[in-house]
Amino acid sequence: MNEPHYEYDSDVGEEEAIVPYDEEPGQEWDEQPQAEEPPHDAAPASPLPGLHLELTVRAGGVSLSLEALQHLAPGSVVGISGIAPGEATLCHGERVVAHGELVDVDGRLGLQITRVVFDR
Template sequence: MSDLSEAPKIERAPNRTSPVNLLAGISVRVSVEVGSTMMTIAELATLEAGNVVALDRKVGEPLDICANGSLVARGEIVSVDGRYGIRITELVSAEGRG
């Protein structure tokens, strides 16, 4: 999904007034972090097509799923109708989001 307009619509109960339903229509940016690395600007400037940048994750490790930059879950890559998707394998508690 390149933009939120492609996101599937979630059906809500019409007459419920729980805090979650009050916020359910608000869009948030969801991103997935495969891994990261630190490099200098000089190293970044020398990158060319075909170079490989090693990340801090091992193959098979869960990916971080963030909503508006905050960690909310972990998951794994799956294929959905020829597109990448993420299967959520763990929800992160508020204490674990630090």
């Protein structure tokens, strides 16, 4: 702790100790606990719980020339980049909402969520 220095106040005729405000003698400072930030993977509270959003499931991207596109036929195999086999992303517009794994749900395609992403 820094020692106080003394100044003479000629208007009052007294000396007074000048101490920085955070080092007043006998004063203890309790650090206030910082409010914890919610985890980034936590869903924010929704003010409109009944609102329905149109979402898409994406399994990667393909870039083909017009010539390659014209030669597509049943049985053709097109390589998909950007995501591992069996994985996909759940999106709202261009924003990724979640990542998951493609699964069979009673004969229909489903997405089992593995990670939720909420951008702020």
